[in-house]
Amino acid sequence: MNDTNEKNLKIITHSGNFHTDEVFACAVLSLLNDGNIEVIRSREPDIWATGDYVVDVGGEYDHARGRFDHHQEGGSGVRPNGIPYSSFGLVWKEFGEKISGSAYVARVIDERVAQPVDAGDNGFETFGVRGEVAPYILQDVISAFRPGWNEARTEDEGFSEAxxxxxxxxxxxxxxxxxxxxxxRYAEEAYEKADDKRIIILEDHYPWYEALGTKSEPLFVVKPDRGNMGKWKIEAVRSDVHSFKNRKNLPSAWAGKTGDELAEISGVPDALFCHNKLFIAVAGSKDGALALAKLAVDA
Structure with missing residues (x-):
């Protein structure tokens, strides 16, 4: 298939109501060809035959021929975790590493963006709800581009914006x-250098959970407070990335305290703030944040 930017790629998807999976499948192909795409929305087989790529319609999955549907009998494959592929996941599986330049990045995008979309499109539940409150997810965002029943705008107009x-x-x-x-990598290096591996000191605002969350010892991370110039903060390591449960809370006496009150209770002169949920505290210096972390570890 033509996957260069020498000409517009002709992408065919279905007409009618649009869904998140084909919107993102088309977005992936747009990235593949530097935005040079022509999208035709049709349910006519004669039109499908003219496409460089056909996504979410056509009843076949053949990546070599640029056909990426998942509605046919038997679907188009299932990931090891049980989540079936939709057109988005299929197209990303084919081109994600080429677009991103990294197998790691391609995997992260699949896990973070494609899998939730694919799960939703295939009726595969990945989370529960609390009472009447449900997460506002990517499918909701894309649905907002659809025309309301009493709007003059068309599905094609909404799709072209989405x-x-x-x-x-x-x-x-x-x-x-x-x-x-x-x-x-920097977080892993900081872990290896740490004398007390319960407290990991980072010299910049590095993403750290993937590196440290798999280690058993870390309880708190000390790092610069980005956007709060010169300040440092302590963050509790969570039990897992999808949980708000800390491996160890900051001391309960600090909850919601600020300024002089927190400084007096903690004994750290430049202590500034502790979140009421005991997962973040801020100090005016690196030494202050480290002092708070040491107190928290031993509390």
Whole structure:
């Protein structure tokens, strides 16, 4: 298939209501070809035959021929964790590493962005709800681009706005994953250098959970407070990335305290703030944050 930017790629997807998976499948192909794409939305087989790529329609999955549907009998494959592929995941599996330049980044984007979309499109539940409150997820965001029943705008107009939006999300998620890949190395180095591996000191705002969350010892991370010039903060290591449960809370007496009150209770002169949920505290200096961390470890 033509996957260069020498000409516009012709992408065919289905007409009618659009969904998150084909919006993002088209966004991936846009990134593949530097934005040079023509998208035709049709349910006519004669039209499908003219496409360089056909996504989420056509009843076949053949990556060599640029056919990426998952609605056919038997689907188009299932990941080891049980989440079936939709058109987004199929296209990302084929081109993600080429677009991002990294197997690590391609994996992260699949886990973070593609798998939740694929799960939702295939009716595969990945989370529960609390009472009447459900997460506002990517499918909700893309659905907001659809026309309301009493609007004059068309599905095609909504789709044409949704795809560039999805491109921006993918571009930023790729950047985010690349910085995480680099930051992970610095966090691992900090762990190896730490004398007390319960407290890990980072010299910059490195993403750290993937590197440290798999280690059993770390309880707190001390690092610069980005956006709060000169200040340092202590963060509790969570039990897992999807949980708000800390391995160890900051001392309960610090909860919600600020300024002089926190300084007096903690004995750290430049202590500034402790979150009411006991997972973040801020001090005016690196030494102050480290002092808070040492107190928290022994509390």
């Amino acid at each position: 795809v560039p939006f999805a491109v921006k999300i993918l571009e930023r998620e790729i950047v985010r994953a690349r910085t995480e890949e680099e930051g992970k």
